[in-house]
Amino acid sequence: MVKQKNVCVIGAGIAGLAAAKSFAARGHKVTVLERSGDLGGVWEPARSYPEVQTQSPKELYRFTDKPMPASYPEWPKGPQVHAYLTDYARDHNLIPLMRFNTTVVSMKRREDGLPGWTLETRDAAGNTAQETFDFAAVCTGQFNERKELHHPGEDKFKAAGGIILHSAEHTDSSIVKGKKVVVLGGSKSATDIAAHSVNAGASAVTFVYREPVWRIPYFIGGLINFKRILYIRAQEEMFRGWGLSALSRLNHAIAKPFIWANWRGLEAMLKTQLKLKKCDMVPEGRIEDGINCSVPIATPNFFPMIADGRIKAIRGTFDHYDGKTIMMSGGQRVEADVAVLAIGFKLGVPFLPQEYRDKLIQSDGQYRLYRVIANPDLADMGFVGFNSSFCSVLTAEMAANWLVRYADGKLAKQPTPAEMHQDMDRILHFKRVERPAAGVYGGLCVAPYHFKHFDELLDDMGATSKRRGALVEKFTPPDADAYARFLASAPNYKADATAA
């Protein structure tokens, strides 16, 4: 019999919602601690840049038991995602479990010798408190601690009326109207903000980036939704994954020329469709070598705006500010009123004691997590949403379902610590040696191996139903409704509040 646990979920983004729902559904007592004043994480309006929208199509960015509303567009806008998440939390009665404006500052093992952790929290007024839980689900995401970047002269730039913002602080489009805007960074947020600044009436927009990267348009060739190409098992199988049998390795060797031709065809199509040569933005690397969570979707109209000069692109970075001018590393001078630094976020779990952080994060930044969820050296704890992907809602939900079973000793294949370490070593070798692209974001990205990851999790959970029909399974994207059925086919159980 599984004893009811007092579980703390840290963070109320997508992963926190998935974890809270999974643990509560199994009969555990759940408290969600969220440092901001609302749920949603990256989709919280107070930290979303104007016009933000999903990269994933809506049916690939949903929980298995709740489709996005039919009225939503294929790629919903930030406020729509936030409304969907709020509805989801209401549907599952999660809101009463949440404590907002509560930051987890630190945690330590319980002093009474029982399993679990004592957390130190701080509220909005700065008051601190301690609370003890039997289990902690860390759901703090990868986009929370803003990276900082400072250059000489920024004080004078600001004194002269210049504004410098991190992309997560840029929430009001009126700030760019009639202004000279310079956006630094190469991610999707950088191209979104540059294009949006043009649309919002900026008087000049400059995009400063280090190197061109492959960007995937919503419709490849202008016709085919990219989900039908990049999200399918047949495409995933073109990447050599970990733990391949000798036969699979042989098959890969035989198929190599066809796979090579497939990628060259895609590159040629993207070059033509996005006019990359005209924009002087043809990436140097092979597209297949860089497919991971950092592959951005091409912001609609971004390349046309570069091609016709509405956005001026400069390769390099900032060197220093000179009054209201930004000096670039290549010597160019760009006048600016607003500089938006779309430079991303720091990975980390800063509230974890150093001795545990050392067990979790290797010296090269790689995370040591079995199935990207748990580490036996960090007992009574697991990570949801760290298995980021191109369909992060489904990956978070799968992780949450796996984690509650792991915590309860109810996985059909409950791994021993030795098995977990052996597997983590094998996967780390894969990321370091066989596919370095899998090492981005601390190795916490399961793309492009979504199906392989899901197969492993379902198998661990003892799901008896794991696949749709052969052809459908090979040539269509992951289907949330099907995953609801697969999850339901795993053995059911409930924790007991009265168990000793």
Ligand SMILES: Cc1cc2nc3c(=O)[nH]c(=O)nc-3n(C[C@H](O)[C@H](O)[C@H](O)COP(=O)(O)OP(=O)(O)OC[C@H]3O[C@@H](n4cnc5c(N)ncnc54)[C@H](O)[C@@H]3O)c2cc1C
């Ligand atoms: C602009 C943008 C667009 C994206 N689009 C897509 C997409 O289309 N498809 C896709 O798959 N992914 C997308 N992503 C990735 C996205 O991060 C995930 O899809 C998902 O939202 C992550 O959810 P999460 O709950 O893991 O993390 P978050 O959303 O970051 O939530 C973490 C929460 O933890 C809280 N928190 C952090 N530290 C503490 C602490 N110490 N104490 C208490 N609370 C804390 C934070 O306040 C936050 O609310 C996008 C990301 C961004 C930034």
